[in-house]
Amino acid sequence: MKVLVVGSGGREHTLVWKLKQNSNVEEIFVASGNAGTDQLATNIDIKATNITGLIEFAKKEGVDLTFVGPEAPLVKGIVDNFKTAGLKIFGPTKKAAQLEGSKVFSKDLMKKYDIPTAKYESFTDPQEAIAYIKQEGAPIVVKAEGLAAGKGVVVAQTTKEAIKAVETIMVNEKFGTAGNRIVIEEFLTGEEATVLAFTDGDTIIPMVPSQDHKQAYDGDEGPNTGGMGAYAPAPVVTDELLEEVKEDILVPTIEALKEEGIQYKGVLYTGLMIEDNKAKVLEYNVRFGDPEAQVVLPLLETDLVEIAEAVIDERLGKVNINWSPKTAVCVIMASEGYPIDYNTGKEITGIALAEKIDNINVFQAGTTCKNNQLVTVGGRVLGVTAVGEDYQDTITKAYQGIDKIDFKGAHYRTDIGDKALGYE
Template identity: 65%
Template sequence: MKVLVIGNGGREHVLTWKIAQSNRVDEIYVAPGNAGTAQIATNLAIDSCDIDGLVDFASKKEIDLTFVGPEAPLVAGIVDRFQDRGLMIFGPDSKAAQLEGSKVFSKDFMGKYNIPTAEYRSFTRPAEAVKYIQDKGVPIVVKAEGLAAGKGVFVAGTEEEAIEAVNSIMIEERFGQAGERIVIEEYLSGQEATVLAFVDGETIMPMLPSQDHKPAYDHDQGPNTGGMGAYAPAPVVGESLMSDIYDKILRPTISGLREEGINYKGVLYCGLMIADTGARVLEYNVRFGDPEAQIILPLLQTDIIDIAEAVITGKLADIELSWLDKKAVAVIMASGGYPNNYEKGKVITGIEEADNQDNIIVFQAGTAVCQGNIVTDGGRVLAVTALEEDYQSTIDLAYQGVSLIDFEGAYYRNDIASKALK
């Protein structure tokens, strides 16, 4: 069969890598892809948000199955358009994608269906937002309402930081239209964790719990990023807590969406805060996380094509998820300056050497090919993923892989997965 993957990041590289393992797949295309996907598939000069171009290509090329990696085309209705043309596509439609596309929609939805989350208010006027912050006190969380590539969340420890976040989003328009409205939330303390699940509208199959590291620097310091590394399975989500998450979050989310006339199909991402009182939802995403995909998919043994078809056709209950009995750790190597300004075009060395090590896989994200060299082309450049029997060995192996790779300005956190050891 012919498969199309939409996107150009590390998530799309690991998706392409996983799809290539299926003996059912003959051809893989990635739009637009990166230097990593080019090694195992055919990259296309079609932007991931060029829905007309993608629909036309899939139709003319008779693509059998399409995977959507990033959130923007999902929110823009790519699934609806593909379905209108009779094309099979994996992901939620535009109605369901509101869970990620609009923080106000998702927070109102959680309130309506009693899904545990932080107290919140939404604002369209900066002065009213500032007054709310002054009344509530700090710490407090300020979020751009729309899509901001994982960078629209500010955890403010002082009133000045909170007001600066409001001004950055609403007055300076750092995130454009995504910041015309903001959500201000109660600060939740505890450990963050992620639970992803395959959903076919009725059946929900959770994946292994994982833990992302969003702050840019060691010990969870610095600005929020799209994620500086992750590991799975995360011991902070034990068997009993996973059962609670299923009963109190996953099941009510899918049944609540059905009440709203939304048939959710695809991957549901629940970003959670874990405390002594249980789990509360920080955010929903409507696709694989990045970098969570770079640790979850290497541990998944079940054919991703079989899973996707079962999700689309409503037969997920017939699938059994099988997992490697190993730990996975991914360390993100980023461009100097990320998540703020950074330079591109820095030559990367050592990827092949690291990739050739046993139990190390280097997934490329912000990369491109220039004059025969692989060069940096984004903020998050590589995810160096290791698989081993225990957490310490896996951590050590991941950083061994990192030590073999170099590019000007490269930086990474040194404490990825250290919480698993505690």
């Protein structure tokens, strides 16, 4: 079997690592990959959003199955185009991908079908948005409607900060057309968690819950990033709560889409705020999270290809999906200054030493090889992922791995997983 993985981040490196565990997978291509995927697969120089180029390549090479990592090609319609070309692909269609591509679409859907979420309003006029902020007060949340690589959300503690966010997104167009319309939401309190689920449009199977750390600095301080680390399972999501999330959020979401004439197949990512053992939806994504994939996939014991083919063929209900009882922690090593201004081209050393530690994998993201030397090319550079028996053991192991790795200006949070310790 030949498999194509679309994307170039840590999530894609993790997908390749997982797919390599299937003895039937003979060859894996990655578009366009990174230095880590290049060690396990064949990188190809085709951008993730070059759908025509990807189809031509998949046909030429006889690719049997394609996995899509990032959101942009999904929102652009890669799944529809691959299916039209007679190619097997895992992921939601363009219409289904609106759940992530348009925050207004997803919020309106939740409102219409009584799926628990924060109160909100949407705006295309910045002055109307500012007037609403003054009326509602702070804290309040301002979100660019479209795709902004996880950075288009501002949790404003003051009205001044919220107004500045409106100006940055709508007037200064920091995220381009993604900020032509914004959503302003009530500020929810509690603890965040992520529930990923496999679905074939009928059967929905939640994965082990995880918790991302979005802010750049310790203590959940600083600007939002694409994610500075994650751990799984997240104990704030008890078994009972996970069942409630499935029945009150996941199933109603898939059924709501069905009512709108949309079949959803693939991975559904639901970001939750949990307070008093009750969950509300913060956001949907339409693919594996990054860095959530780096902690969820290492705990998956069932073959990923088997699951993906069952989703595509709409027979997920016949697959038993098993999970390891262990814990996983991923700490992101980022470039100095990320997510705002950062330099690249820094030499990376020590990955091989880190991976000599039992049950540690270093999933690469913003890396490339230049003159036979591994160097940084992005904001999030590495995801040092450990699997262990309990949270303390796993956290300790992950940071032991971090200590072996070096590149100039490396920045990482020192508190990834700390919230889980309070439950032990």
